[in-house]
Amino acid sequence: MSQRPYLLSDDPQAPFPPAEWALRQPDGLLAVGGDLSLPRLLNAYRGGIFPWFSEGEPLLWWSPNPRAVFRTDGVHLSRRFRRELRDCTWTVRADTCFTDVVAACAALRAGQDGTWITDAMRQAYGELHRHGIAHSIEVFDGDRLVGGLYGLAIGRAFFGESMFSAVSGASKVALATLAQVLHGWDFPLIDAQVANPHTRSLGAEPWSRERFLACIRQQVDLPFAPGHWRERFSPRKAASLAHGPDH
Structure with missing residues (x-):
């Protein structure tokens, strides 16, 4: 294995x-260069690889070890948060405002001086959305978008990219609702790429690269027709999450 990323x-x-060729330092860096074309991105995700780079950097492709993964039956919402949801009037939808969700995820947050969701990335994932591969999960308070996430569905695997909250707790609602729906569709996991304290608190598990790749390589070949989820993912009330198991 080379000590440099693959060109x-x-x-x-x-x-x-x-993906097993990825470097240990920096953890998971596998390749550099290429482009963000639809076939390139599909090849990457099917192989457990994703792009992650900042403006002005070359395209960098990663497969970290361990990998952060949510089991679709394993997203944790605290007892206190579920109680708060009992009177919540938010509604969760899919694929009604993909561009707005990506833009909100790309917005600078406190302590950040840049974003990895560059204009090129936004255009690339917009193209994936037009082909029914990339999807947005959206949380609305009336007509106001208050949170959401986006990612890719390939076969019966979902690859999460980013999420945001304009109001506290909205991204949790998006994630928990997505997990609930995907579990019903026989998707076993949501890829969360690299863990952080927030995702760990919601139940993200560290999977070895070997375990993750073994699962993904089976799931991406299972039948699940691409297409927009606006109708397939019927609108749901956030309050319905209040009745789930406490953690």
Whole structure:
């Protein structure tokens, strides 16, 4: 295995190197270069690889070890938060304002001096959305978008990209509702890429790269037709999450 990241060819159909070749330092860096074309991105995600870079950097491709993963039956909402949801009037929808969700995820937050969701990334994932592969989960308070997340569905695997809250707790509602729906569709996991304190508090588990890849390589080949989720994912009330198991 090389001690340098693999240099991708200009051919968007060219295969990626095995994710197992990723470097230990920096953890998970696998390849550099290429583009954000639809075939390149699909090849990456199907192989457990995702792009992550900042404005002005070359395209960098990653497969960290361990990988942060939510089981779709394992998202944790605290007892206190579930109590707060009993009187909540928020509604959760899918794919009604994908561009707005991505823009909100890209907005600078306290302590940040830049975002990895560059204009090129926004355009690329917009193209994936037009092909029914990228999806947004949206939390509304009336007509106001108060939180959400977006990611990719390939086969029966969901690859989460980013989430946001304009009002406290809204991203938790988006994630828990997505997990509930995906569990009903026989999706076993949501890829969360790299853990942070927030995702760990919601139940993200550290999976070894070996375990993650073994699961993903099966799931991405299972039948699940691409297409927009506006109708497939019927609107749901956030208050329905109040009746789930306490953690």
